Amino acid sequence: xxxxxxxxxxxxxxxxxxxxxxxxxxxxxxxxxxxxxxxxxxxxxxxxxxxxxxxxxxxxxxxxxxxxxxxxxxxxxxxxxxxxxxxxxxxxxxxxxxxxxxxxxxxxxxxxxxxxxxxxxxxxxxxxxxxxxxxxxxxxxxxxxxxxxxxxxxxxxxxxxxxxxxxxxxxxxxxxxxxxxxxxxxxxxxxxxxxxxxxxxxxxxxxxxxxxxxxxxxxxxxxxxxxxxxxxxxxxxxxxxxxxxxxxxxxxxxxxxxxxxxxxxxxxxxxxxxxxxxxxxxxxxxxxxxxxxxxxxxxxxxxxxxxxxxxxxxxxxxxxxxxxxxxxxxxxxxxxxxxxxx
Numbered sequence: 421x422x423x424x425x426x427x428x429x430x431x432x433x434x435x436x437x438x439x440x441x442x443x444x445x446x447x448x449x450x451x452x453x454x455x456x457x458x459x460x461x462x463x464x465x466x467x468x469x470x471x472x473x474x475x476x477x478x479x480x481x482x483x484x485x486x487x488x489x490x491x492x493x494x495x496x497x498x499x500x501x502x503x504x505x506x507x508x509x510x511x512x513x514x515x516x517x518x519x520x521x522x523x524x525x526x527x528x529x530x531x532x533x534x535x536x537x538x539x540x541x542x543x544x545x546x547x548x549x550x551x552x553x554x555x556x557x558x559x560x561x562x563x564x565x566x567x568x569x570x571x572x573x574x575x576x577x578x579x580x581x582x583x584x585x586x587x588x589x590x591x592x593x594x595x596x597x598x599x600x601x602x603x604x605x606x607x608x609x610x611x612x613x614x615x616x617x618x619x620x621x622x623x624x625x626x627x628x629x630x631x632x633x634x635x636x637x638x639x640x641x642x643x644x645x646x647x648x649x650x651x652x653x654x655x656x657x658x659x660x661x662x663x664x665x666x667x668x669x670x671x672x673x674x675x676x677x678x679x680x681x682x683x684x685x686x687x688x689x690x691x692x693x694x695x696x697x698x699x700x701x702x703x704x705x706x707x708x709x710x711x712x713x714x715x716x717x718x719x720x721x722x723x724x725x726x727x728x729x730x731x732x733x734x735x736x737x738x739x740x741x742x743x744x745x746x747x748x749x750x751x752x753x754x755x756x757x758x759x760x761x762x
Contacts, residue, residue: 470495471563473581477624477681479593480586486550488584490563493520493544497568497576503539503548505531506583507559515561518546533557553588560585587624593682596622600676600687603662612664617676617687620658628679629661633672634690640675 472492480486493501499521504512514529518539527534536557538549550557560583566576596619603614619627629652631643643650649664663674673690 470567470579471565471581473563473584475584475681476582476628477585477587477626479591479624479681480553480588481590482554482588483552486548486553486557486586488548488561488586489545490547490581491545492581493546493565495567495579496520496565498566499543500526501541501546501563501565503537504562504564505559506562512562515548520546553586555588558586558588585624585626591623594621594623595682596620596627596678596680596685598676598678598685598687600674612666615663615665615674615676617661617663617678618658619660619678619680619685622680622682624681625657625659626680627659629659630677630679631661631663632675632677634675635672643674 470492471490473488473490475488478486478488490501490503499519500517501520502517503515505515506512513531515527515531515534515537516529516539517526518524518541519526520541520543523541525539527537531537533554533556536550536552536554538551540547540549546563548561548563562583563581564578567579569575569577599618601616601618603616615631617629617631619629629650631648631650632640633643633647634640643663647665651662651664653660653662661676663676665674673692675690676687678685
């Protein structure tokens with residue numbers, strides 16, 4: 421989906437209409453902008469990131485200054501660059517716009533905290549600034565500008581930066597612990613193997629993975645998409661990257677690096693690709709370990725049930741004994757009184 425803005429005949433002044441078109445249809449929906457694009461109600465994450473935001477996370481304490489940069493503005497058709505805010509449970513919301521040619525800032529976007537934000541910049545780079553960070557500023561921030569549709573320069577669409585997530589918190593930035601392992605996987609007809617790179621115990625929790633490879637006594641080179649398929653898994657407390665490699669590339673040693681706000685962290689060891697024939701025994705070991713874990717869990721459940729049953733029996737015995745003692749004392753009372761009366 422693309423947001424497109426119609427231009428007047430002179431190609432210099434935007435009209436007051438926005439055209440939303442989809443790649444699957446040639447029809448378009450015309451709708452008026454809200455507060456100069458101040459509150460976007462259509463998801464923008466479908467747009468490809470073309471502008472460059474170097475910091476994918478920024479961590480600040482309450483009251484500290486925040487600066488988020490955006491570059492690669494040569495792709496922009498006009499000089500006007502917009503900044504958007506995206507919170508986890510909300511839609512994209514416009515903050516302000518800046519003319520990168522003269523630095524003029526337009527804050528007419530009806531953002532509830534518009535007075536907290538400012539911007540500076542030039543033709544190659546713009547920055548969004550917050551003088552005193554607040555907890556409610558925690559969000560992702562995107563720069564955007566308009567680019568002409570190929571072969572139809574009278575229509576423009578937004579291109580976006582990759583986004584910068586701001587964390588306003590008292591937590592300290594903590595480097596990730598990075599480890600790389602051979603990952604057990606099913607034997608494929610093509611003879612693929614897998615490597616696992618794990619980043620854990622970091623804050624903020626967002627990281628970027630990169631893989632490199634090296635032949636013996638050879639130069640280090642980055643792993644491209646056609647040299648290995650990369651999958652990424654994110655869970656609370658850790659993030660993993662799985663690199664699937666064809667056996668013709670098994671003569672390389674592989675290195676994993678993790679980019680984080682604290683800096684780039686490399687795994688301490690290089691990892692060779694496990695041979696395809698050796699992938700079956702580890703899987704059998706994993707199945708045996710899984711069965712042993714299931715047996716152990718079942719034994720624990722049985723022992724727990726036995727313990728609970730024993731406690732219930734003891735509780736019943738104590739209760740019966742207490743009743744027995746009370747009945748003895750109750751029977752002793754009348755007989756004693758009768759003896760005294762005689």
